Amino acid sequence: MKIRQVAVLVVVIVLFIISVDLESQISILNTQNGVWSYAAYGNISSLNIKVPIIPNGSSSMGIYSPVSIKIDSYGVAHIYASNLHDLFFAQGFYMAYTRLFQMEIQSLMASGNLSRYLGRTFLNSDLAMRYLGLPFNAYNLELFYKENYPMYYSYMQAFSNGINYYIEHYKEPIYFKLAGFSPFLWTPFDSLVWEEYMTLFLTTGIYEPLLSDVFLNLYGYENISRFYPYYPYFTQNITVIPGDGTVNGFNLTDENVSTNYLWSLDWYDHWATGINNSTLRNNEKLIVAALENISDPLLFQYRGMFNDVGSNSWIVDSNYSDSGYPILANDPHLTLTIPSLWLPEQLHVPGVLNVTGWSLAGIPGVLIGHTQNTSWGITDSEGNSANDYLEYINGSYYLYDGKYYQMQYRNFTYMGKSYSIGLTRNGPIIARIGHYAISVNWTAQRPSLVLVSELMLDESQNYTDMLNALKYWGYPPENFALVSKHHAGYLTAGLYPLIRVTLPNDRIVRVIGSRSLLNGSDPNYSIDGYVPFQYLPQVIDPSRGYAFAPNQPTVWKNYPYPFIGGFWSSGGRATSIDRFLQTHKMNISNTILLQSNLTDSWARLLTPILIKYLEKSNLTVLESEALNYLAKWNYTAYIDSIGMTIYWYTISFIYNDTFYRSFSQNNVTFLPLPFITSIIYTFEEGNFYFNGYNTSTIVPLAFHQAVSYLTDRLGSNVSSWKWGRVHFLFIESITTLNQISIGPLPFYGDDHTVSVGPATPLPAPSYYVTLSSSLREISSPGQDVFLGVIPGGTSEDFYNYFYENQFNYWYHHLYYNFLSISVVAVINLE
Amino acid sequence: MNRVLITYIALQILSIVGFLLTGIALIPIIVSLFLFKSKRSLSMVFGFSMGFISTSIPLLTYDIHAVSKISAFIASITGLNQTLLIVIYPLVVGLASMLMALIGSQTYLVLKDFKN
Numbered sequence: 001m002k003i004r005q006v007a008v009l010v011v012v013i014v015l016f017i018i019s020v021d022l023e024s025q026i027s028i029l030n031t032q033n034g035v036w037s038y039a040a041y042g043n044i045s046s047l048n049i050k051v052p053i054i055p056n057g058s059s060s061m062g063i064y065s066p067v068s069i070k071i072d073s074y075g076v077a078h079i080y081a082s083n084l085h086d087l088f089f090a091q092g093f094y095m096a097y098t099r100l101f102q103m104e105i106q107s108l109m110a111s112g113n114l115s116r117y118l119g120r121t122f123l124n125s126d127l128a129m130r131y132l133g134l135p136f137n138a139y140n141l142e143l144f145y146k147e148n149y150p151m152y153y154s155y156m157q158a159f160s161n162g163i164n165y166y167i168e169h170y171k172e173p174i175y176f177k178l179a180g181f182s183p184f185l186w187t188p189f190d191s192l193v194w195e196e197y198m199t200l201f202l203t204t205g206i207y208e209p210l211l212s213d214v215f216l217n218l219y220g221y222e223n224i225s226r227f228y229p230y231y232p233y234f235t236q237n238i239t240v241i242p243g244d245g246t247v248n249g250f251n252l253t254d255e256n257v258s259t260n261y262l263w264s265l266d267w268y269d270h271w272a273t274g275i276n277n278s279t280l281r282n283n284e285k286l287i288v289a290a291l292e293n294i295s296d297p298l299l300f301q302y303r304g305m306f307n308d309v310g311s312n313s314w315i316v317d318s319n320y321s322d323s324g325y326p327i328l329a330n331d332p333h334l335t336l337t338i339p340s341l342w343l344p345e346q347l348h349v350p351g352v353l354n355v356t357g358w359s360l361a362g363i364p365g366v367l368i369g370h371t372q373n374t375s376w377g378i379t380d381s382e383g384n385s386a387n388d389y390l391e392y393i394n395g396s397y398y399l400y401d402g403k404y405y406q407m408q409y410r411n412f413t414y415m416g417k418s419y420s421i422g423l424t425r426n427g428p429i430i431a432r433i434g435h436y437a438i439s440v441n442w443t444a445q446r447p448s449l450v451l452v453s454e455l456m457l458d459e460s461q462n463y464t465d466m467l468n469a470l471k472y473w474g475y476p477p478e479n480f481a482l483v484s485k486h487h488a489g490y491l492t493a494g495l496y497p498l499i500r501v502t503l504p505n506d507r508i509v510r511v512i513g514s515r516s517l518l519n520g521s522d523p524n525y526s527i528d529g530y531v532p533f534q535y536l537p538q539v540i541d542p543s544r545g546y547a548f549a550p551n552q553p554t555v556w557k558n559y560p561y562p563f564i565g566g567f568w569s570s571g572g573r574a575t576s577i578d579r580f581l582q583t584h585k586m587n588i589s590n591t592i593l594l595q596s597n598l599t600d601s602w603a604r605l606l607t608p609i610l611i612k613y614l615e616k617s618n619l620t621v622l623e624s625e626a627l628n629y630l631a632k633w634n635y636t637a638y639i640d641s642i643g644m645t646i647y648w649y650t651i652s653f654i655y656n657d658t659f660y661r662s663f664s665q666n667n668v669t670f671l672p673l674p675f676i677t678s679i680i681y682t683f684e685e686g687n688f689y690f691n692g693y694n695t696s697t698i699v700p701l702a703f704h705q706a707v708s709y710l711t712d713r714l715g716s717n718v719s720s721w722k723w724g725r726v727h728f729l730f731i732e733s734i735t736t737l738n739q740i741s742i743g744p745l746p747f748y749g750d751d752h753t754v755s756v757g758p759a760t761p762l763p764a765p766s767y768y769v770t771l772s773s774s775l776r777e778i779s780s781p782g783q784d785v786f787l788g789v790i791p792g793g794t795s796e797d798f799y800n801y802f803y804e805n806q807f808n809y810w811y812h813h814l815y816y817n818f819l820s821i822s823v824v825a826v827i828n829l830e
Numbered sequence: 831m832n833r834v835l836i837t838y839i840a841l842q843i844l845s846i847v848g849f850l851l852t853g854i855a856l857i858p859i860i861v862s863l864f865l866f867k868s869k870r871s872l873s874m875v876f877g878f879s880m881g882f883i884s885t886s887i888p889l890l891t892y893d894i895h896a897v898s899k900i901s902a903f904i905a906s907i908t909g910l911n912q913t914l915l916i917v918i919y920p921l922v923v924g925l926a927s928m929l930m931a932l933i934g935s936q937t938y939l940v941l942k943d944f945k946n
Contacts, residue, residue, distance in 0.1 A: 002943055009936045016929035022922050023855050029919040031888040032853035035900055036916075042896030174900075739906040799899040 028177065038174045043801045044071050044794075046825045049093075051165060056083075059154060061161050063089050066830040070823045074816045075794035075802035076356075078346040078823075085158045087349050088364045090829055092162025092186070095343060095361055097827070099796050100166065101175040102339050102734055103362040104183055107190040110197035111135040115415050117181050123415060128296045131421060131430045132200065136410060137444050138193035144447035145188070152452055156188035159364040174797060175735060194362045195451070199444050201334075202476040205384030205513050206294065206440055208567045210287050211671060212515050216268055217281050218666055223690070226682060227674035230263060230515075230566065231553055233681040234605075238574040240381075240479055240490055240549040241537045245559035248534055252558045257507050259557045267515050267564050271504055274519025275390055283390065283436050287517070290388075290431035290438040291670065310551030310569045311379035312595070312754055312773075313481040314577055315488040318782070320545025322587040325782025326488035328481050329591050330368065330377025331773035333756055336731040338742055338804065340792035342368075342775050346818070347458065355458040356786065356818050358775050365454045368777060370786050370818075374460045375779040377481040379549045381492045381537075384513025384565025385477050386442035387499070387527070389426045389520030393437045398424040399521040426520050439520055441527060443495045448474025453493075463487040463540070471533055479537075479549035485782040489540035490547050492554050496531040498561060500524065513565015531561050546586070548577045550754075570675035572752025575601040588785055591778050596813035597754040602676045603635040603647055609683050610650060613699035625718045626707050637750045637757065639724030646721065648750065649710055651676065652763045653702035660762055662691045673761060676752070709763055723748070727759060727767045729811075731791060733798070740798040742791075742807060744768065755813065776815065787815035834868050838876045841865065845884040855923045858884040862927040866934030877931025882924030889916065 028034050052062035063081075067090040070078040077094050081087035095103060108114045112129035114122035129135065145153040163186040172183050200206075216224050245251055245259075252259055270276045311332040318324050334341060342358035347366060357369015368378055397404035407422040407429075422429040427441040449472040456469030463484040470480055470493035477494025498510040499518070510528060518525040537554045539547055552574035553566060579601065580594050607630060614627055626646050633643020655673050663669050682688035688695045714721050724746030731742040747769050749757025759767030778787040791810040795802040809816065841861050848857035862877040889897060897916065905912040 002940070005936065005940045005943060009933065009940055012929055012932050012936055016926060016933055019922060019926040019929055020856075020859070023919075023926055026919060026922060027855075029915065030853060030855065031885050031919055032849060034919070035904065036889060036892060036897060039892035039896035039900055042893030042899075737903075737907065739903050798903060799893075799896040 035174060035177060038171075038797065039799060041171075041797065042799055044075070044098075044825050047827045049827060049829045051089075051829045059157055061165060063829055066828065069094055069827040069829070070821070071825045071827070073822045073824050074344070075805055076344040076346065076816075076818070076821075077794070078348065078821065080348045082349065084155060084349055084352060086829075087347055087353075088155045088159040089162040089165075091345070091347065091359070091364055092159040093166050093829065094162075094345075094827070095359075096163040096166035096186075097170070098794050098802075099339060099343060099361040100163070100183055101173045102796050103163070103186070103190070103194075105734060106194050106197070106362055107186075110193040111138070111190075112414075118179070120415060125296050126414065127419070128294050129197075130410075130412070130414070130419070131293050131428065132206070132440065132442070133410070133421075133428045133445060134196045134200065135193055138189055138196050141192045141196075141447045142187075142189050145192075145451075149449070149452060152449075152455070153188065155364060155455070156191055156451070159191065160186045160188055174799075191363050194360070196444055198360060199450075199476050202380045202478070203386050203442065203444070204380075204382050204476075204567050205386035205565050206388065206442065207291065208384075209388050209514055209516050209565070210291050210438075212268075213280055213287050213517055214284065214291075214668055215671055216516065217284050218668065221266055221268060224268070225266070226687070227678045227690075229678070230267070230564070231557070232568060232570045232675050233677040234575070235553050235568070235571040236556065238548075238552050238571050238578050239556045240492065240547065240552065240554045241539050242542050242544060242547060243556065245556040247537060247555070247559065250535055250560050252509070252560050252562065255507075255509060255560060257503070257509050261505065262503065262509065262562060263557050265503065272501060272564070273514060273516045274522040274525045275517055279390070280517065283433075283517075286431055286433045286436055286438060289433060293430050294440075310382070310573075312548075312550040312573055312577070312756075313377045313379045313479065314546060314548035314581065314594075315481050315483055315490065316546045316581070316586040316591075317488040317541045318486055319541075320581075320586060321780070322585055323780070323783050325485065325780050326483045327586055327588065327591055327778070327780045327785075328375050328377055328483040328488065329595055330379070330481055330777045331595060332368070332378060332775060333771055334774040335771050336774060336791055338731045338733050338740070338792050339794075339796040340774065340790045342790050343794060344788065344790060353459045357777070358788070358790070363451075365451065366458050367454055368775065369458075370779045370781060371458070371460055373462060373485055373781050374457075374466055375483045375777075375781050375786070376457055376466060377777055379479045379481070380551055381477045381479050381494070381549075381554050382551050382566065382568045383477060383492075383496060383554060383563045384567070385475055385494060385496060386440060386444075387497065387514055387565070388517050389424070389439045389441060389525070390517045391424050391426070391429065391437040391439050391520040393422075393432060393435050396422070398422075398437075400425060401521070401523045424520060426526070438517065441497070443475040443497060446474075448472075448495070450474060463489070467491060479554065481549060483779065483781060487541055488547075489542070490538060490549055492537040494536075496536075496561065497527045498529050498531060499526075500528040509562065511562045511564045513563065515564060535560060546581045548574060548581065550574045550577060570602070570677045570752070572600065572602045572676070573754050573756065576752070576754050588778065588780065588783070588787075592787075592813065592815070594754060595776055595778065598636045598638055598748055599754075600635050600637055600644075600750055600752045602680060602752050603633075603644075606651070606676065606680045606683070607633065607635065607643075607647060609680065609695075610647075610699055610703070613696060614703055616696075617700040617703075620707075622711065622716060622718065623704065623707050626710075626721075627703075629718060629721075637723060637748055637753050639722065639727075639746045639748050641723045642719065642721050644723040644750070645710065645726060646706060648723075648727075648759065648761070648767075649706035649763060650699075650703050651679070652761050653705040653709075654679065654698055655761045656763055657698060657702060657705075658690045658693055676761070705763075713765060726765070727757065728769065729757070729772070730768045730770055732770065734796075742804060745811070773810070776810065776813075778815065784819065786818040788818060789815045834872065838865065838868075838880075842880055842883060845880055846887055849884045850888065855881070855885060855926070858923060859927045859930050862931040863934040865931045866938040868931075868935060870932065870935045870939070873931040873935040874928050878924040878928035880924075880931070881927030882920045885920040885923045886917075889920075
């Protein structure tokens with residue numbers, strides 16, 4: 001009996017040990033301090049936070065006076081402080097409270113350190129950032145601020161202190177628990193390196209000339225000039241700055257250079273680049289290696305040449321507005337993520353600053369927004385602010401102006417391997433094979449005061465203040481839409497590096513960028529200054545009453561500094577905006593209408609051509625039915641549009657049979673497909689021929705393939721071939737976990753509609769839109785109208801009410817009113 | 831019986847408070863040991879409820895929608911049932927507490943046996 005009792009006891013003890021071990025293994029599910037405890041933060045709730053009160057001027061951890069953060073029902077934080085130091089401390093604290101994981105991942109990604117935390121999968125991305133020098137640039141920039149602009153540096157420090165106060169005193173976000181690492185302490189470097197990353201994403205001139213050279217080597221000058229013209233076809237009257245390119249009375253003709261002559265030249269030729277065609281061809285492997293080395297396989301894949309997605313903005317001056325007050329609209333198109341890149345906030349210091357808008361998570365201040373008297377928006381200008389150079393290398397020496405110079409090196413050990421990145425006077429070497437190498441000269445390699453510019457915009461009270469603020473904007477060059485109570489205009493602000501080129505007729509002209517690699521050893525192709533501020537593309541109160549900047553050519557051909565490296569979008573959205581603005585005197589309602597416009601202006605040109613060729617062809621009954629839908633289509637890309645589906649698959653097969661197939665055969669599928677305008681133009685001119693096809697052979701074939709493909713995918717009932725059945729929105733979580741991503745949801749739009757929903761123009765079972773309006777802004781300071789929305793919410797926590805609370809508004813083209821505040825929670829720092 | 835119940839209630843309160851304050855699951859488990867004087871079957875029931883209730887109480891204080899979203903998320907990445915995920919921790923701690931209570935009462939019995 002005793003033995004049995006003892007045996008039972010032993011068994012129970014063994015079972016007990018097993019159960020305790022099991023408990024420790026599932027401790028992440030502990031109901032008090034495991035993952036469930038995050039459910040206590042399902043809503044952003046009122047908090048009183050004890051923060052050390054420090055003496056004025058001290059840079060210690062703490063604030064000088066209490067700060068109040070009021071959170072409204074849309075999740076927008078309104079931060080009220082009595083001085084800028086406390087304001088930025090509170091902004092940092094609030095960003096950490098809502099977006100800490102996002103910020104830290106972004107900083108790790110930009111500084112090339114993801115692998116350290118998340119494993120070797122991210123090694124290519126990390127090395128790309130290091131080759132391009134992002135962490136080195138950010139480090140230098142931090143030193144520059146510290147030494148030359150200590151006041152602004154102190155704001156960054158206060159911002160970092162706010163983040164770190166949160167890290168040290170509050171619960172780390174759930175993602176850290178799941179990923180298995182703890183947050184690191186933030187420094188100004190982390191803000192600056194993310195700024196560098198965003199700059200890289202918006203920089204033109206690093207990837208484009210390399211891609212352009214790959215195409216040139218394979219298909220020759222005739223094809224590149226026909227399919228990738230310097231200015232996309234049909235863009236003459238839709239430039240950002242109206243007119244022929246004259247800015248402040250200065251133009252190319254004044255320089256005694258004929259525009260017709262200049263733009264008829266072969267800018268890939270030896271005189272323009274210092275490199276002959278055979279050298280370029282012999283270095284094809286080097287060019288591809290460079291592209292591979294600097295391609296970020298993560299969030300923002302490398303941008304293609306002539307990227308046809310971008311952003312929208314337009315301004316209407318007081319004469320063209322119903323109310324007599326200017327109006328501004330802006331929606332920057334970026335890769336959509338959840339949480340959003342943007343965080344809506346109001347920053348308020350009495351008598352100093354009162355700005356509302358959107359901040360980039362991890363960077364102090366408000367980047368896009370409005371004060372009571374001013375408002376501004378941003379679109380990418382797509383003109384080169386970087387140039388690639390072919391370098392001649394001998395051992396550790398590079399050739400320049402006939403002499404060899406010792407390279408400098410950036411040496412580092414990463415993930416157990418040593419790396420050494422050489423530097424020539426042009427910039428870091430991104431690839432090297434034998435005696436040749438490619439280096440990148442990029443404006444971001446020199447310190448620039450973007451943050452100063454941003455904070456000055458945040459303090460602006462009139463149009464002149466905004467212009468003065470933008471004198472400090474270095475990179476990347478951006479089209480700034482500017483509106484005050486009585487004025488409206490554009491300024492393309494930023495540093496455009498110039499190259500002095502001697503034309504074949506011996507005239508000398510300073511140009512922006514190149515279409516191709518430049519000779520790094522020849523001083524003639526080195527950077528020779530920057531476009532002076534007074535001659536940057538700009539317009540105030542345009543005489544026609546409006547201007548717009550959805551990434552189309554910034555200026556026309558008589559601009560005094562020709563944009564040879566102008567890799568603009570095809571202008572489809574610009575054409576739609578122009579058409580609308582021409583025919584409507586504007587008010588807030590039709591500004592909203594225009595921001596949600598779903599007309600594809602290029603389809604309006606191409607569809608009649610397709611129909612013309614199809615009517616001559618032998619069609620099956622089903623094809624005839626599809627053609628009827630296409631003929632009746634009004635060129636809009638609504639979810640229920642059938643014509644859109646048939647149109648898009650037809651052009652997808654046109655691209656597939658011609659360019660994409662040829663690219664595949666040559667192993668260069670990374671090359672971007674030519675603009676649809678190049679297809680339209682060559683179809684119209686009757687000189688389309690590529691990969692063995694011409695217009696009369698490719699159109700019927702592509703249409704036949706499209707109908708057959710759609711029948712297989714969607715059935716033989718043509719009336720059910722709705723765009724929303726094949727075109728979906730997918731907003732991926734930064735964790736890449738589908739469970740907390742948004743979508744796939746039926747989605748409207750295409751590459752060329754103002755409300756954009758870009759789809760790859762290649763046949764696919766379903767098109768997934770991953771890039772669209774990252775925020776929408778409509779404002780009119782004169783009317784006290786400030787509307788906005790983002791495709792997500794303010795919190796990064798998927799279980800939080802504010803995770804995606806604005807998404808449905810965004811999806812349905814609705815807005816919240818920044819001035820209508822209903823406070824739902826208050827966070828007091830005291 | 832009343833004394834047993836009162837002891838149980840007092841220990842239960844102790845373990846709830848201890849767990850809420852520290853989040854340490856060993857508290858209800860160890861507290862269960864003090865049920866050793868109860869009958870074996872009763873100590874098992876009380877022991878289980880000691881661990882289960884103590885570790886379930888925090889869940890009731892959270893936003894139910896947030897709990898549901900977190901469980902749906904973890905369920906989707908682990909492939910486990912959503913409800914099971916919520917209750918598995920209290921169940922395991924309940925089991926451990928039950929076994930602890932059983933160890934207590936069994937040891938008590940064995941020692942009493944040896945004494946006799």
